[in-house]
Amino acid sequence: MTLKLAIAQLNFVVGDLTGNARKIVDAARDAYSQGARLLLTPELSICGYAAEDLFLRPAFVAACDEAVRAVAAELADLDGMVVVVGHPTGRSLRSRSVAVQLRHNAASVLSEGRILDTYAKRELPNYQVFDERRYFTPGEGVCVFEAGGVSVGLLICEDAWFDAPARLAREAGAEILAVINASPFHVGKEGERTVRMAERARTVGLPLVYAHLVGGQDEVVFDGASFALEADGSAALQAESFKEQLVFAQLERRERGIGFVHDEAALAPPREAEAQLWDALVVGVRDYIGKNGFPGAILGLSGGIDSALVLAIAVDAIGRDRVRAVMMPSPYTADISWIDAREMAGRLGVRYDEISIRDTFESFRGALAGEFEGLAEDTTEENLQARIRGTLLMALSNKFGSIVLTTGNKSEMATGYCTLYGDMAGGFAVIKDLLKTTVFALARWRNAHDPYGTGAAPIPERIITRPPSAELRPDQTDQDSLPPYDILDGILARYMEDDEGIDEIIAAGYERAVVERVARLIKINEYKRRQAPVGIRVTHRSFGKDWRYPITSKFNETAGRKSL
Numbered sequence: 001m002t003l004k005l006a007i008a009q010l011n012f013v014v015g016d017l018t019g020n021a022r023k024i025v026d027a028a029r030d031a032y033s034q035g036a037r038l039l040l041t042p043e044l045s046i047c048g049y050a051a052e053d054l055f056l057r058p059a060f061v062a063a064c065d066e067a068v069r070a071v072a073a074e075l076a077d078l079d080g081m082v083v084v085v086g087h088p089t090g091r092s093l094r095s096r097s098v099a100v101q102l103r104h105n106a107a108s109v110l111s112e113g114r115i116l117d118t119y120a121k122r123e124l125p126n127y128q129v130f131d132e133r134r135y136f137t138p139g140e141g142v143c144v145f146e147a148g149g150v151s152v153g154l155l156i157c158e159d160a161w162f163d164a165p166a167r168l169a170r171e172a173g174a175e176i177l178a179v180i181n182a183s184p185f186h187v188g189k190e191g192e193r194t195v196r197m198a199e200r201a202r203t204v205g206l207p208l209v210y211a212h213l214v215g216g217q218d219e220v221v222f223d224g225a226s227f228a229l230e231a232d233g234s235a236a237l238q239a240e241s242f243k244e245q246l247v248f249a250q251l252e253r254r255e256r257g258i259g260f261v262h263d264e265a266a267l268a269p270p271r272e273a274e275a276q277l278w279d280a281l282v283v284g285v286r287d288y289i290g291k292n293g294f295p296g297a298i299l300g301l302s303g304g305i306d307s308a309l310v311l312a313i314a315v316d317a318i319g320r321d322r323v324r325a326v327m328m329p330s331p332y333t334a335d336i337s338w339i340d341a342r343e344m345a346g347r348l349g350v351r352y353d354e355i356s357i358r359d360t361f362e363s364f365r366g367a368l369a370g371e372f373e374g375l376a377e378d379t380t381e382e383n384l385q386a387r388i389r390g391t392l393l394m395a396l397s398n399k400f401g402s403i404v405l406t407t408g409n410k411s412e413m414a415t416g417y418c419t420l421y422g423d424m425a426g427g428f429a430v431i432k433d434l435l436k437t438t439v440f441a442l443a444r445w446r447n448a449h450d451p452y453g454t455g456a457a458p459i460p461e462r463i464i465t466r467p468p469s470a471e472l473r474p475d476q477t478d479q480d481s482l483p484p485y486d487i488l489d490g491i492l493a494r495y496m497e498d499d500e501g502i503d504e505i506i507a508a509g510y511e512r513a514v515v516e517r518v519a520r521l522i523k524i525n526e527y528k529r530r531q532a533p534v535g536i537r538v539t540h541r542s543f544g545k546d547w548r549y550p551i552t553s554k555f556n557e558t559a560g561r562k563s564l
C-alpha cells in the first residue's frame with residue numbers, strides 16, 4: 001500500500017477567499033484524519049471559478065496569494081500532508097492602451113507550513129465560456145512533487161486536454177497525473193471528459209486523478225463527478241455528480257508503476273442525461289439564489305409548460321416554503337390555465353396568489369387611446385399585458401426581496417418570441433438554454449421521477465399536452481408565429497448550437513424558407529438577448545458568454561457575393 005489521496009469535490013464561492021480557504025483547511029484536516037496524505041482541490045479553488053475581471057485587480061490577486069499563505073500556515077501541524085490549492089498569482093503592468101499580463105492561473109503545493117512549488121497552467125482555454133487569455137499568461141514550467149512516497153505530476157484542467165504537459169510531467173519523473181479542474185457542465189460533457197482523460201492516461205502511460213469542482217456560478221454549473229483512471233484508461237474511481245464530498249482513492253505500488261486499489265463501491269453508477277440535466281438546473285438555481293442572498297423566488301405561473309417547469313425546478317432547488325407563484329389572468333386567459341395553475345401550485349404546496357391584470361390593462365389602453373386612435377390592435381397590446389405582469393412581479397420582488405425567475409426557453413430567446421421588460425423582466429432565466437422540445441421532455445421526465453422528494457408528478461398532464469400559447473390575444477397559439485417546435489428546434493440546434501451553414505441545414509432536409517426565416521429571427525433579436533437576464537448554461541452553446549454576435553450587422557449568409 002502507498003499513498004491515500006483525497007479530492008475536495010467542493011462548492012467554492014467566487015471572491016469568498018476566507019470562506020474558500022476555511023473549506024480547504026477543514027477538508028485537509030478531515031482527509032488527514034482519515035489517512036490521506038494528499039488533498040487535491042479544484043482549479044482556482046481559493047477564489048472560485050471564474051472570477052472574470054476580478055483577476056485584473058491587483059488587490060484581488062494579492063489577497064489570493066495571502067489566502068494561500070494562510071492555508072499553508074494553518075496546516076503546518078499536519079506532518080507529511082500535501083495540499084494542492086488553485087489560485088491566481090502574479091501581476092499586470094498597466095498602461096493606458098495595453099495590459100501586459102504577468103499573471104498565471106496557478107496551483108501551489110503546500111506542505112508543513114511551506115509552499116513547496118507553484119505551477120502555472122500551460123494551456124489556457126479561450127473558447128466557449130472561457131476567456132483565460134484575457135487574464136493569464138501561459139506557464140512554461142513543469143511541477144512534479146512528492147506525496148506519501150509517490151511522484152505526482154500536477155496539471156490544471158485544459159493542460160490535460162493536450163499531450164505535451166502530461167508528457168513533460170512524466171519525463172520529469174511523475175508516476176501519476178493529478179489534474180485539478182473547473183470544467184463547466186453541459187449535457188454530454190462528462191462523457192467527453194472521460195474519453196479525453198482516458199486518452200491522456202493511455203498516451204503517457206500513467207494513472208490519472210481528476211479533481212473537480214461542484215456548484216453554480218452565474219451562468220455556468222460545475223458537476224463534480226471527479227474520477228480516477230488507471231494507466232490503461234479504465235475507471236478506478238467515479239464520484240457522484242452534483243454533490244459536495246471528500247472523495248478518497250488508495251494507490252498501490254505494483255511491479256511496474258503504481259495503480260489504484262480496486263474498490264467496486266467507489267464507482268458511482270452512470271446516470272441518465274435527464275437526471276443530470278435536472279440536477280444542473282436545480283444546482284444552478286440554488287446557488288444563484290443562495291450565493292446572492294435572496295430569501296426566495298417568485299414567478300408568474302400561467303398554466304403553460306414553461307412556467308410550470310421553472311416552478312418545479314425552483315421547488316426542488318430551494319424548497320416549497322421559499323417559492324411563490326402568481327397567476328395574473330387577463331381577458332384572454334383560458335379557464336383551463338387557471339385550473340391547471342392552481343392545481344400545480346397545490347400539488348407542490350407553494351404559496352399561490354391571483355392578481356388580475358384586467359383593470360390595469362384597460363387603464364393602460366385608456367391612457368394610450370388618444371395616441372392609438374384609428375390604429376388596429378397588434379403586438380403592442382400583447383406586450384402591454386406581458387409588461388404589466390413584469391411590473392407586478394418586480395413590485396413583489398422589491399417589496400419582499402425574492403428574485404423574479406423568468407421562464408423563457410431557448411427557442412423563444414432565439415426567435416425573440418418574448419417581450420422586453422415584460423416576460424423578460426426578472427433576475428434569473430432558469431430555462432433559457434432549453435429548447436422547447438427539451439422543455440417538454442424534461443417536464444415528462446420530472447413527472448415520472450421525484451429526485452428531491454418534493455412530490456411526484458407535479459405538472460398536471462394537460463399543461464404538457466395542450467398547444468403552447470402566450471394567451472395575449474384570443475385563441476392565440478405559438479404556432480401562429482413560429483414554425484412547429486420540432487422543426488424550429490432542429491434548425492436551432494444545427495444553426496445556433498453547431499454553427500452549421502444555412503445551405504447545410506437545407507441539405508439535411510429542412511425547407512429553405514423556414515431555415516432562412518429562423519436565421520433571420522435569430523439575427524434580428526440579438527438586442528433582446530443582450531438585455532435578457534443571465535441563465536443556466538446546459539448545452540455546449542448557450543445564449544450567454546459563448547454566443548457573441550454583433551447586434552448591428554448587415555451580414556446575410558444567403559445573399560450571395562455582390563460585386564463591389
Ligand SMILES: Nc1ncnc2c1ncn2[C@@H]1O[C@H](COP(=O)(O)OP(=O)(O)OC[C@H]2O[C@@H]([n+]3cccc(C(=O)O)c3)[C@H](O)[C@@H]2O)[C@@H](O)[C@H]1O
Pocket residue numbers: 379382383386412416417418419420421422423469470472478481527551
Ligand atoms: N436593434 C434593436 N436594438 C434595440 N432595441 C430594439 C431593436 N429593435 C427593436 N428594438 C426595440 O424592441 C421593441 C420590440 O421588442 P418587444 O417590445 O419585446 O416586442 P416584439 O418583439 O415586437 O413582440 C414580442 C413578441 O413576443 C411574443 N410573446 C410575448 C410574450 C410572451 C411570449 C411567449 O409565448 O412566451 C411571446 C408576442 O406575442 C410578440 O409576438 C421595439 O419596439 C423597439 O423598441
Ligand SMILES: Nc1ncnc2c1ncn2[C@@H]1O[C@H](COP(=O)(O)OP(=O)(O)OP(=O)(O)O)[C@@H](O)[C@H]1O
Pocket residue numbers: 299300301302303304305306307308326327328329330333389407408423467468469470471
Ligand atoms: N396569466 C398569467 N399569469 C401569470 N404569469 C403569466 C401569465 N401569462 C404569462 N405569464 C408569465 O409570462 C411567461 C410567458 O408567457 P407564456 O404564456 O408565453 O409562457 P408559458 O405559459 O410559461 O408557456 P407557453 O409558452 O407554453 O405558453 C409565463 O411563463 C409566465 O411566467
Ligand SMILES: NC(=O)CC[C@H](N)C(=O)O
Pocket residue numbers: 043125156157158159161181182183184193
Ligand atoms: N478550466 C479549463 O481549463 C476548462 C477547459 C476544459 N477543456 C473543460 O471544459 O473541461
